Amino acid sequence: MADNKHDRDEVKRNGVVDITRRTFLHKSLLAGGAVATGSSVGFFQTLSSMEVANAAMGESFSFAWVSDTHLYPRELNQRFIDKATRAFSEVQAMGDKFDFMIFGGDLAQLGDPVEIELGAELLKEVTITKHFIPGEHDWYLDLGESWNKHFGETPWTFDHKGVRIIGVDSVGRAPDYWSARGMTDHERMGHMSALDGSQAGPWSGLGKEQREWLSSTLSDWPKDAPVIIFSHTPFWECYAPWNFWIRDWREVHEIIAPWQNVTNIHGHVHQPLYNEIGGMRSIGMLATSWPWPYAPEGVPEITKPMLRVDPGDHFDGVGWGNMNMSAEAHVDHQYMMWREQVFGYGRADSGTGDNVNQKLSPRIADRGWTGD
Amino acid sequence: MQSIRNKGLMALISALLCVSLAFVFVVNRAAAHKVSHDAETLQAFTDAFMEQVILGDNLFHGAPMDGINMSNTGMACAMCHPFSSDVHPHEYPKFQEQMSEFATLRDMINWCIEKPNEGEKIDPDGEAMKALEAYIYWSNRGSVLDPGRH
Numbered sequence: 001m002a003d004n005k006h007d008r009d010e011v012k013r014n015g016v017v018d019i020t021r022r023t024f025l026h027k028s029l030l031a032g033g034a035v036a037t038g039s040s041v042g043f044f045q046t047l048s049s050m051e052v053a054n055a056a057m058g059e060s061f062s063f064a065w066v067s068d069t070h071l072y073p074r075e076l077n078q079r080f081i082d083k084a085t086r087a088f089s090e091v092q093a094m095g096d097k098f099d100f101m102i103f104g105g106d107l108a109q110l111g112d113p114v115e116i117e118l119g120a121e122l123l124k125e126v127t128i129t130k131h132f133i134p135g136e137h138d139w140y141l142d143l144g145e146s147w148n149k150h151f152g153e154t155p156w157t158f159d160h161k162g163v164r165i166i167g168v169d170s171v172g173r174a175p176d177y178w179s180a181r182g183m184t185d186h187e188r189m190g191h192m193s194a195l196d197g198s199q200a201g202p203w204s205g206l207g208k209e210q211r212e213w214l215s216s217t218l219s220d221w222p223k224d225a226p227v228i229i230f231s232h233t234p235f236w237e238c239y240a241p242w243n244f245w246i247r248d249w250r251e252v253h254e255i256i257a258p259w260q261n262v263t264n265i266h267g268h269v270h271q272p273l274y275n276e277i278g279g280m281r282s283i284g285m286l287a288t289s290w291p292w293p294y295a296p297e298g299v300p301e302i303t304k305p306m307l308r309v310d311p312g313d314h315f316d317g318v319g320w321g322n323m324n325m326s327a328e329a330h331v332d333h334q335y336m337m338w339r340e341q342v343f344g345y346g347r348a349d350s351g352t353g354d355n356v357n358q359k360l361s362p363r364i365a366d367r368g369w370t371g372d
Numbered sequence: 373m374q375s376i377r378n379k380g381l382m383a384l385i386s387a388l389l390c391v392s393l394a395f396v397f398v399v400n401r402a403a404a405h406k407v408s409h410d411a412e413t414l415q416a417f418t419d420a421f422m423e424q425v426i427l428g429d430n431l432f433h434g435a436p437m438d439g440i441n442m443s444n445t446g447m448a449c450a451m452c453h454p455f456s457s458d459v460h461p462h463e464y465p466k467f468q469e470q471m472s473e474f475a476t477l478r479d480m481i482n483w484c485i486e487k488p489n490e491g492e493k494i495d496p497d498g499e500a501m502k503a504l505e506a507y508i509y510w511s512n513r514g515s516v517l518d519p520g521r522h
């Protein structure tokens with residue numbers, strides 16, 4: 001029976017999503033049992049279309065998203081540099097199409113100024129307008145000093161062709177977990193950088209001050225006009241033990257609830273992830289560096305899970321994002337992956353479906369286990 | 373079912389069975405522990421195991437160890453396998469697609485050391501391997517045994 005669980009999820013998923021033309025197309029493929037590779041755009045594969053249905057009308061435009069390059073110093077790891085460079089040059093090659101590019105955080109791996117400078121250097125490849133939000137890996141060595149010096153402070157906002165666009169800092173406001181325990185800067189960063197660590201606590205959040213800022217930033221914006229909020233981490237509770245989400249998501253939802261057309265686009269999870277909560281759509285983006293497995297509890301039923309990744313292929317399961325805001329104010333999203341197949345549906349091929357027999361426990365080595 | 377008609381034969385069979393069972397029992401008793409396990413002893417066993425789990429946890433999260441080099445990319449296993457997810461120890465042994473051969477968990481640990489980590493294979497029976505195995509199994513305890521599954 002376990003074998004069919006995933007198939008049942010698919011049936012449910014088909015029924016849940018609003019049928020817009022492109023999701024319908026995608027779902028039809030899905031129902032036929034085909035893997036959705038879509039049509040080609042140049043040498044890219046057009047792999048997915050996720051849509052955010054909106055009421056308002058505006059002018060259409062496109063933008064690119066790149067995040068989670070996780071650069072190490074050049075001598076240590078060339079592979080991540082190659083992948084970041086590939087994403088940046090692909091964005092640049094399509095530059096005419098994009099009004100701007102968002103860099104969504106985790107440029108560096110261990111917040112080292114050397115890594116951040118390397119990233120800033122590689123980013124020069126992209127000459128269209130760039131906007132930046134930080135990731136936790138950029139922040140916890142020097143508490144944002146290098147990041148802010150290179151890329152400016154967060155939050156920020158601007159209006160673009162009828163859309164209010166907002167970038168927030170969902171990483172830099174963690175409660176202090178280091179002072180009382182006398183951690184060095186490197187220890188602080190080390191604990192933060194382990195996704196499955198326990199010492200940094202539930203660190204992600206907007207915090208009171210930034211929530212107030214968000215509230216006042218939205219206050220003069222028509223309730224039916226589109227809003228896009230960029231954050232490094234998602235605005236919903238996806239898997240607490242891996243620190244995937246903002247701890248104050250309920251308060252944030254209260255603030256944004258009156259706006260009927262909000263799309264939150266986030267990085268950090270390194271995997272295709274899609275959810276809808278109230279009027280808010282949430283789209284999780286790929287990393288260029290490496291993909292993460294899905295959380296043990298699985299994914300929301302409206303997420304199309306990615307195919308199991310081949311660990312021998314550094315360009316598998318990673319890429320960047322190509323977003324289009326249509327005239328009808330829909331956000332169309334394409335995962336720009338470097339391999340043909342992206343989504344896995346059968347149990348053996350799905351990044352979540354194959355885990356029905358898996359049960360996991362939190363690690364203990366960083367909790368000072370004393371033997372009882 | 374055919375019934376056994378010959379009662380004499382049946383008696384003989386039961387007698388033989390009793391003797392052999394008694395024999396097995398005696399031999400086993402000779403080899404087994406004579407003391408029952410008190411809480412302290414059990415705790416000592418647990419400690420010995422958990423020590424390996426913690427060592428493996430640290431190795432899996434990138435801690436160095438003398439004589440081995442599990443990564444040349446800066447990456448640790450845990451970066452792609454938080455909580456040791458997607459390692460699937462309960463599915464081994466199995467035909468491993470990436471290697472095109474029948475493989476054990478230890479084989480695949482070494483494969484991941486060489487491929488994504490670009491590190492150097494470790495001794496399949498060495499200290500580091502046993503500790504990694506301890507951590508991986510401990511983290512996945514409660515998973516349903518399902519050898520051979522892809």
Ligand SMILES: [Fe+2]
Nearest residue numbers: 068106268287
């Ligand atoms: Fe990341």
Ligand SMILES: [Fe+2]
Nearest residue numbers: 106135136268
């Ligand atoms: Fe992150």
